[in-house]
Amino acid sequence: MKINIIAVGKLKEKYLKEAVNEYSKRLSKFCQLDIVEVSDEKAPDKLSKLEEEKVKKREGQRIIKKIKDGSLVIVLDIKGEKLDSEGFANKLNSFFISGKSNITFIIGGSLGLDDEVLNLADFRFSLSDLTFPHQLARVILLEQIFRAFKILANETYHK
Known part of the structure; x- marks a missing residue:
C-alpha cells in the first residue's frame, strides 16, 4: 500500500517535524x-475574496501537478x-x-483548497469541526492513518 500526502507549506516548528518523523x-x-x-x-491577512481565490488557484495548480495517475x-x-x-x-x-492501493491525501493551505482540487476528490474527509493550522493537521492526519492501520491489524492502540 502506498500513502501519499500532498501538503501546502513547509513545516517550520521542530516539534511538528519530530512528530511527522515519528509517525512516518x-x-x-x-x-x-x-x-x-x-x-x-x-498572502497578507486581509485579502479580498478574489485575491483569496487567486491564492487558492495557484496553490491548487501546484497540488494537481503532484497527484499521481491512478491514485485515489x-x-x-x-x-x-x-x-x-x-x-x-x-x-x-x-x-x-x-483495489485502490495508492491513496493521496491533500492538505490545503491556510485559505483552504481551490474548487478544482476539491472536485478531483474521491472522498472529502473532515478531521473535526474544529479548525486546525494546516501544519498541525498533517500530524493529526498521520496519527489517524497510523491508528487506522493498527485497528485494521487488530493491534492495540491507546484509546
Missing part, C-alpha cells in the same frame, strides 16, 4: 509513505465527512478492498 517511522510497518510539500502563496484522492475539507477512528479505518479498508 511507525507507518513504515504498514505502508510506503510519501510526503510532498508544495510551496504556499504569501482524499482531500481534507472542513465540510467533508466526519468519521470516528474505527469509521476512518473501515473507509480506508474499503478503498484497499476495492
Whole structure:
C-alpha cells in the first residue's frame, strides 16, 4: 500500500517535524509513505475574496501537478465527512478492498483548497469541526492513518 500526502507549506516548528518523523517511522510497518510539500502563496491577512481565490488557484495548480495517475484522492475539507477512528479505518479498508492501493491525501493551505482540487476528490474527509493550522493537521492526519492501520491489524492502540 502506498500513502501519499500532498501538503501546502513547509513545516517550520521542530516539534511538528519530530512528530511527522515519528509517525512516518511507525507507518513504515504498514505502508510506503510519501510526503510532498508544495510551496504556499504569501498572502497578507486581509485579502479580498478574489485575491483569496487567486491564492487558492495557484496553490491548487501546484497540488494537481503532484497527484499521481491512478491514485485515489482524499482531500481534507472542513465540510467533508466526519468519521470516528474505527469509521476512518473501515473507509480506508474499503478503498484497499476495492483495489485502490495508492491513496493521496491533500492538505490545503491556510485559505483552504481551490474548487478544482476539491472536485478531483474521491472522498472529502473532515478531521473535526474544529479548525486546525494546516501544519498541525498533517500530524493529526498521520496519527489517524497510523491508528487506522493498527485497528485494521487488530493491534492495540491507546484509546
